[in-house]
Amino acid sequence: MPNTTKKDYTKYSQKQLFNLINQLEQKISQAFDDKRGCCLGHxxxxxxxxxxxxxxxxxxxxxxxxxxxxxxNEREKEVNAEN
Structure with missing residues (x-):
């Protein structure tokens, strides 16, 4: 059951609000992905x-x-540069 308690978001810092929005965005994205299933069945x-x-x-x-x-050849150069 969803949380229906009213919260005063005006007391949140900008960072807290950003993190909250990010968490909600991830939950919404996950819900849509779960609903339709992922590509290739995985x-x-x-x-x-x-x-x-x-x-x-x-x-x-x-x-x-x-x-x-x-x-x-370019990819090989990149890999060698990383090592």
Missing amino acids: EIPNLETQQAMREALNGENLEVIGDFSAWA
Whole structure:
């Protein structure tokens, strides 16, 4: 049963309000994801992964690879630079 107690949010700091809104946003997002089920029939608990999957389905933020060998070479350089 939802909490129906009235709260005075004017006494909350900006950081507290931000955290509260963020928590509510995550709960709402999780509720929608639970309701429709996740893509591919698996639950993905990580919100960043869920967002990335939605963006991929919508064709957003996709990297276009014209030449696979050039991409592989660049990726190898990045991996070597990290190590």
